[in-house]
Amino acid sequence: MWPVLVGQPPALASAFQPRAALRDSVVAARRHGDDVVLAQRGGRAGTQVLTGGGGVGKSQLAAWFARQTIDARSTDLVVWVDATSPDQIITGYARAAVKAGVPGADGTDPGADAAALLEWLHTTERSWLVVLDDVGDPGEVARWWPPQRPGGWTLATTRLQDSTLTGSGRQQINVDVYTPAESVAYLSQRLTEASCAHLLDGQVASLTAAVGQLPLALAHAAAYMINQERDCAAYLADYRSGAQRLADLMPAGADPDAYGRPVAVTLLLALDAADRAEPAGLARPALALAARYDPAGHPDALWATPAVTTYLSTHRDGPPVTGEQARRVLRLLHRYGLLTHTPGDAARAVRVHALTARAMRETTGLDAAVVAHAAADALLQLWRDGDHASIPLATALRANATVLADHAGDLLWHPDAHPLLYRAGWSLLDAGLHTTAETYWAHMTRQAGRLLGAEHPDTVSARASLAASHRQAGRTADAIALEEEVLADRLRLLGTEHPHTLSARANLA
Structure with missing residues (x-):
């Protein structure tokens, strides 16, 4: 079964430049220490952290190292993880634990499986490489940093300058623009x-x-x-x-x-x-939509959903846009270097660089609410069986929902909360990610109360889901107290026979 690859490094760009000076400094550091492959210049082994602003090529350099390792078949386990959130790190580690046959990892509890992987990395004789791409919150992901071991090494990228990323055997290498x-x-x-x-x-x-x-x-x-x-x-x-x-x-x-x-x-x-090329008039609205999603990628199947084709159809005269025409727009944007379309990577086939996406959002001129709701509708339509069909797909859908919600702000809360916001939270519960679910539903409860009011059905539903996340996390007393409040609200607002009231009563049984 060895070597094992978990996750998908991004494809190297055309005419990729290996950045000789940067590459040589990383290689030199790797060779300097004995306990990990990447090492600090003082001789202490550790983790390499590539930092820099958007668009300078950090992920491409990390992908080059990962692909060199994969192609040489010199490392038993290579794990590429989108590290923008703890949820994605935990899910990636859990998949790696199961795929590598880590003792105790059975695929039923992602948090436990991820912890089992870290424990295994401490003791295994196998060689390994973990890439943490685009670390978003160093404090949140600190507990998930891999150990320093002779047979393994960690390479991280981030746009942040944060003291948490340095020290403890981690050497920071700043990545700048090309010479x-x-x-x-x-x-x-x-x-x-x-x-x-x-x-x-x-x-x-x-x-x-x-x-x-x-x-x-x-x-x-x-x-x-x-x-x-x-x-x-x-x-x-x-x-x-x-x-x-x-x-x-x-x-x-x-x-x-x-x-x-x-x-x-x-x-x-x-x-x-x-936008002038065929299919004419669709490139701009298509890229505006793609710019709302996770830069680490979204499924290309999303572009065949009715939500996307209907959205694109409103931006030009003539017959409705078909799924095939939407795909042709993807290829057109790929040809112009505005996004990357890799059909073989089903869950992350379409990637828009974060800086391209930001520039698009700031200059598009399109109605932000219309774009946000179309993007949310498309994710929801694709999500019907996503959690059960594929863990990578469910992880990608959650990540894209989170990024979209961050970009949309309050736009997805009017006139009511968009169902995608709830679907994403339920997916966390379905996946057993109870700590992340508690944080998510606490935020949802605050948002719903602020924007919709304490007695709005969506607010009460958010509180019910927060209670469920408390129960899943083992906080039974907190769960019961909150479920009692939810039941009282639903009895008062909906009556004794409403399905939501009956559900609340069942949760307390």
Whole structure:
């Protein structure tokens, strides 16, 4: 059964640049210590943490190391985990524990299985690599950091600068934009591989400097140049014109890290071109929808749902958009480098870089409420049997629901709470993630009370689910007290024979 791969590293970008200086520093650190592969320069073994702003290529560099390890078949267990939330880390670890045959991991309790994996990593003679991609809250995930062992190592990426990430055998390596030489090498290789070397001219260095040597912006630029047959000088003129246009769309203070503005300009240029291509008029609303989802990816089956095709149909004249046309829009956006579509990765087939998504949300001009509700409707339609059909699919749906809710703010609470918000919470309970479920339902209860009022049925339902999460977590007394309040409210508001009242009474039996 060995080697074992759990999770899916993102595909390496076309003309991927291995960032020789960064790669060499990581390799040197790995070779320096004896107890893990990645090591701190002082000789203490530890974890490598790649930090940097959006669009600089942290995940790509981590994916390169992971794929090198996989291709060499030199490591028994490789685990790639989206580390934006504890829920996803626990679920990823639990899958790894079951797949690797860790003693005591039976797939029934994700938290227990994840803990069993960490215990196994402490003692196993097997070699392993764990990649924690895009750590979102170092304090929350601290307990899930893998141990320091001679046969294993951990590589993490994050956009944060946080003291929690350093020390304790963790060495921080800052990842910045390309060097000028790397930028020119990337653009030259990308255009040459696409049989477009004739587009390279004397303005190549000026072009790369104009976009700030940012890998993501260069990827947008290269895709546009290839598809539009624009040489460096012509693209540079387009870029400068687009920068003037951006001033009307994005406030000057909207980009605190200075990376978003080059991406926003390259995005607008590529999006204008894609929107003119067939199927015409659909690229912009499609990317606006995709930008609401988890950057780590969402299922491409979502694009065949009635919610998506109906949403796209409202943005152009003519017959309704079909599922096949929606898929063609995905491929169009992929061709222009605005998203990545990898059909073989069912649960995470469509990925939009976080910085591209942010620029899209800030410049789209579309009704945010309409987009948010369409995105929520599509997830809900895809979720019918998601929890039972596939753990990776259920995990991806939960992650996408969480990201969408964060972006939407209060938009999914009007006129009532969108059913997706409840479906996501029930999925946590179904998965046995009781600690995360308690946090989720406590938040939902506060939100519902604030936006809908204490006696709204959705608020009472949120409190009932919070009671269920307390019960699942073993907090029986808290669960009973809250269930008694829920029953009293439902008796008063709905009457003795209402199904919700009967359900509340059964929960107390």
